[in-house]
Each structure stands twice: as structure tokens, then as C-alpha cells.
Amino acid sequence: MQQKAIDRNNAVIAIKDLKKSFGDLHVLRGVDLEVYQGENLVVLGRSGTGKSVLIKIISGLLYPDSGEVNVLGREVETLNSRDLMELRLKVGFSFQNSALYDSMTVRKNLEFPLVRNSRNLRRKEINVQVERVLEAVGLSQTIEQMPSELSGGQRKRIGIARTLILRPEIMLYDEPTAGLDPITCIEINNLINEVQEKYNTTSIIITHDLTCAKQTGDRIAMLLDGQFAIQGTFDEVFASPDERVQSFYNYNFTK
Amino acid sequence: MDPNTDNPESPKPKYVVSKRLDSMFYSIYHAYQFILRFFREVFVPPYEFKEIIHQCYEVGYKSLPLISLTGFITGIVFTNQSRPSLANFGATSWLPSLISIAIVRALAPLVTALIAAGKVGSNMGAELGSMKVTEQIDAMEVSATNPFKYLVVSRIIATTFMIPVLVMYTAFVALFGAFLSVHSNEQTSFAMFFSQVFDSLSFLDIFSTTFKSTVFGFTIGAVGCYHGYNSSKGTEGVGRAANSAVVAAMFLIFVEEIIIVQIVNAFR
Numbered sequence: 245m246q247q248k249a250i251d252r253n254n255a256v257i258a259i260k261d262l263k264k265s266f267g268d269l270h271v272l273r274g275v276d277l278e279v280y281q282g283e284n285l286v287v288l289g290r291s292g293t294g295k296s297v298l299i300k301i302i303s304g305l306l307y308p309d310s311g312e313v314n315v316l317g318r319e320v321e322t323l324n325s326r327d328l329m330e331l332r333l334k335v336g337f338s339f340q341n342s343a344l345y346d347s348m349t350v351r352k353n354l355e356f357p358l359v360r361n362s363r364n365l366r367r368k369e370i371n372v373q374v375e376r377v378l379e380a381v382g383l384s385q386t387i388e389q390m391p392s393e394l395s396g397g398q399r400k401r402i403g404i405a406r407t408l409i410l411r412p413e414i415m416l417y418d419e420p421t422a423g424l425d426p427i428t429c430i431e432i433n434n435l436i437n438e439v440q441e442k443y444n445t446t447s448i449i450i451t452h453d454l455t456c457a458k459q460t461g462d463r464i465a466m467l468l469d470g471q472f473a474i475q476g477t478f479d480e481v482f483a484s485p486d487e488r489v490q491s492f493y494n495y496n497f498t499k
Numbered sequence: 500m501d502p503n504t505d506n507p508e509s510p511k512p513k514y515v516v517s518k519r520l521d522s523m524f525y526s527i528y529h530a531y532q533f534i535l536r537f538f539r540e541v542f543v544p545p546y547e548f549k550e551i552i553h554q555c556y557e558v559g560y561k562s563l564p565l566i567s568l569t570g571f572i573t574g575i576v577f578t579n580q581s582r583p584s585l586a587n588f589g590a591t592s593w594l595p596s597l598i599s600i601a602i603v604r605a606l607a608p609l610v611t612a613l614i615a616a617g618k619v620g621s622n623m624g625a626e627l628g629s630m631k632v633t634e635q636i637d638a639m640e641v642s643a644t645n646p647f648k649y650l651v652v653s654r655i656i657a658t659t660f661m662i663p664v665l666v667m668y669t670a671f672v673a674l675f676g677a678f679l680s681v682h683s684n685e686q687t688s689f690a691m692f693f694s695q696v697f698d699s700l701s702f703l704d705i706f707s708t709t710f711k712s713t714v715f716g717f718t719i720g721a722v723g724c725y726h727g728y729n730s731s732k733g734t735e736g737v738g739r740a741a742n743s744a745v746v747a748a749m750f751l752i753f754v755e756e757i758i759i760v761q762i763v764n765a766f767r
Binding site for chain 1: 545629630633634635637638639640641642643644645649
């Protein structure tokens with residue numbers, strides 16, 4: 245992979261001592277993390293370790309019990325609803341199950357965030373932008389189809405296109421390759437890299453798929469027991485003698 | 500011997516009751532917060548006019564066939580059931596007055612509200628529940644749209660405005676059904692029938708029916724949206740949301756009917 249220019253002095257996401265519990269279940273137990281401008285950070289971890297909770301807190305969908313979450317210079321947990329909406333325009337979120345509006349066509353799905361956030365846009369401009377993002381994800385032919393008519397991989401791509409239409413500075417991917425065949429997984433991984441290059445986004449990719457982590461991640465952070473136990477490049481992380489890291493690696497590549 | 504009393508793990512009946520009471524009070528508080536949020540957001544721009552009109556179409560226009568049929572049948576059946584009792588006293592000429600009061604004051608609002616609770620309320624519960632389960636509501640939120648305003652406020656406004664319109668329509672259709680029944684037996688003309696109908700109705704009847712229908716409409720929208728918007732995860736939750744939306748709305752409609760009738764009677 246070509247070496248990217250990552251500005252290590254410019255942390256667009258900074259998290260300090262983040263804690264989140266659901267009843268007696270302590271999911272995040274003091275998470276510290278910094279994500280830099282132009283970086284693709286992959287968060288690895290087993291199911292139920294709080295990976296999705298972490299990005300939902302970053303996007304303001306969930307509130308932390310304690311700790312600081314700074315996104316693009318703003319403390320997310322202290323923002324009022326108007327400021328949070330403004331911040332969300334800059335933070336794209338690609339859901340695990342795509343979360344496409346199933347009563348709308350692909351065109352309407354893509355138009356929705358645009359029309360609602362730029363009310364003075366003309367029809368022609370909307371069409372141009374919709375076609376632009378559809379082209380970016382390689383699915384121009386699906387524009388009039390309903391989500392139910394799309395394959396799993398296509399739905400993921402349209403989900404990504406819907407977030408791209410607002411030109412976000414940060415992309416949060418929740419399990420982008422879950423439930424897809426290996427070839428489609430590689431296509432989605434390539435798309436994540438293309439999006440980063442073309443739109444110069446900073447991304448957090450939540451996954452437990454090591455192929456996805458290897459292909460897309462500039463840096464890997466492994467979430468174990470509610471904290472980031474280890475961070476580094478793919479090779480650095482999996483060179484760790486930590487038994488939990490090794491068992492995760494061995495399971496992924498021997499299953 | 501009751502196996503439950505033997506088991507040290509099984510909760511004591513007192514504890515179960517207290518837990519259920521806790522849960523009930525929590526639900527009431529949660530519903531109160533939901534309604535409060537509606538009133539906080541309904542007057543604050545941006546206003547979702549387009550979505551409100553779309554929902555009015557869904558609630559009003561798409562309910563017309565069902566409402567027409569039930570209203571028409573209600574009018575005919577009520578007239579046919581009332582005629583023998585009045586005939587015993589030779590008072591069948593009072594039929595239009597009796598029917599008009601019964602239909603406008605009670606039958607039209609109740610029948611319409613119950614049909615709408617079943618059709619519209621369950622639809623809202625299921626639709627919003629499904630959106631919640633499939634993270635479509637979260638997707639709306641992260642794309643900088645207020646889902647509460649877009650989905651909930653617009654639906655509650657639509658039902659609040661459309662149910663009174665549907666009630667008026669049902670009353671008219673039911674009265675027309677009643678006229679056909681009266682006409683086939685008593686040979687009453689259309690003009691005479693409706694002149695007797697309007698003579699029997701007072702301003703208070705029309706006002707109380709409109710007010711009652713507005714309350715019913717708000718209840719159907721609020722209950723449907725509340726159960727859908729707060730449905731628990733999973734497809735079972737969607738079914739439960741739709742079911743709860745209907746049951747709770749119907750129950751509240753009857754409670755409201757009793758209360759409003761008492762209040763209106765105090766002014767009569």
C-alpha cells in the first residue's frame with residue numbers, strides 16, 4: 245500500500261478515559277484513543293466488546309457514562325441538539341446492515357440527507373450529486389431500484405454512498421464486510437480505501453475481519469476487556485505475545 | 500404444593516408486584532416524556548409540511564374505503580335495530596332524530612377512532628418499530644435529520660387533523676345508510692330526513708364530536724408512534740409494538756369517551 249500523508253499532530257478524534265455501561269455490563273472501561281487526519285484506524289475485537297458502542301458515542305447516538313469525546317474540536321457529550329446536527333454533517337456513519345430506508349428507492353435514499361440539509365438545492369444539482377456518489381461506489385445502474393432488490397454488497401455500497409453525499413470529513417464504518425462473500429469483502433475494502441483517497445476522509449473501521457483490517461487499516465487498535473490493549477500497524481499488533489491477540493489472529497486465519 | 504414456593508430462586512409475590520408497579524410507573528413517566536417532547540418540538544422550525552401532507556394522505560385518504568363501508572353498515576344496522584322498539588310506541592317518525600343524535604354524538608367518533616386505531620395505529624407502530632430495529636431511525640439521526648420531528652411529530656399532527664375529518668365523513672355516510680333504511684320502510688324523502696337530522700343536532704353536539712375526534716386522533720397518533728419509536732430490538736418487538744399500539748389506543752379511546760361525555764353533559 246502506498247504510504248499516506250497522515251498528520252500525526254492533528255487528532256480529529258480524541259477520546260479520554262471513556263466509560264460506558266449497560267446495567268451491570270461494563271462495556272467500555274476507560275478507553276483512550278486518538279485518530280489523526282487522513283488516517284484509517286481499524287478497531288478490532290470480539291463481538292460484544294463495545295466496538296459499535298464506541299463509534300455510536302463518537303457520532304452522538306449514545307452518551308458516555310464518563311470521559312471526554314472530542315470530535316473535530318468539539319466535545320460531543322456537551323453539544324446541544326443543533327450543534328450536534330452540525331457536527332453530524334461532517335461525520336458519516338455506515339451501518340452494519342446498511343440501514344437503507346426500505347420504503348424509498350436508491351435515488352430517494354441518497355437524496356434524503358442532501359435535501360434535508362441543503363433545502364435550496366435545485367433538482368438538477370441534486371441529480372448531479374446523486375449520480376456522482378453512485379458512480380463513486382460503482383452502482384449507477386441501481387438508481388431506481390428499491391433496497392429489497394439489491395444484494396448485500398450493493399446495499400453496503402449504497403449505504404456508503406448515502407453518507408458520502410454530505411462530503412463528511414470523518415467516516416465511521418460499522419462492520420463493513422459482515423455477512424459478505426470474500427470477493428465482495430475485497431471490493432468493499434477497496435472502496436473504503438478509494439473513499440479515503442478521493443474524499444480525504446479520516447476513518448474508523450469497526451470489524452473482526454482480519455483481511456479487512458489488513459487491507460484498509462493504517463493503524464490497528466485492539467479492544468480487549470473494555471480498553472485498547474494494543475495499537476500499531478497490522479504486523480506490530482499481531483507480533484504481540486499477548487495470548488488474547490494471538491488467539492484472535494489464529495482463529496481468524498485457521499477457521 | 501406450589502413448586503414456586505419451594506424454589507428459593509423464585510421471586511416473592513410481593514417483589515413481583517412491586518416490580519410490575521415500578522415498570523408501570525416507569526412506562527407512564529416515559530410516555531409523559533414522549534408527549535412532552537412532542538409539544539416541545541411541534542412549534543419549533545423547521546416544519547415538516549411535506550411529510551405532514553404525505554401522512555394526512557396516508558391516514559385520511561387511504562382509510563376512506565374501510566371507513567365508508569363501516570360507516571354505511573353502522574347506519575343501516577343501527578336504524579334496523581332501533582325501528583322495532585320505536586314501532587312499539589308508534590314513534591318511528593322519531594327515527595331520524597334518534598339516529599342523528601346517536602351517530603353524531605357517539606357512533607361516528609367511536610367507530611372511526613376504533614377503525615383508525617386498528618388500521619393507522621398498528622401501521623405506525625409496525626412501521627416505526629421496523630425502522631427502529633433496522634437502525635433506519637439511527638441512520639436518519641446521523642444524517643443530521645431529527646427523526647422525532649420527521650417521523651413522530653408529522654404523524655401525530657396528521658392523525659390529530661385527519662381523524663375529525665374522517666369522523667365527519669363517517670357521520671355523513673352512516674346517516675346516508677340510515678336514510679336508505681328509513682326510506683325503504685317509511686318512504687321518507689331525503690330532504691325531510693336530513694331536515695329532521697339537523698333539527699335534532701345542536702352546536703354542542705357538533706363541537707363535542709369535533710373536540711372528541713381531535714383527542715382521539717392525537718391519542719391514536721401518539722400511542723402508535725410511542726410504541727413504534729420505543730420498540731425493543733428484534734422482529735418480535737415490531738409485532739409487539741403494532742399490537743400494543745392498537746390495544747392501548749383502543750383502551751384510551753374508551754376512557755376518553757367516558758370522560759368527555761361526562762364533561763359535555765355538564766354543559767348540556
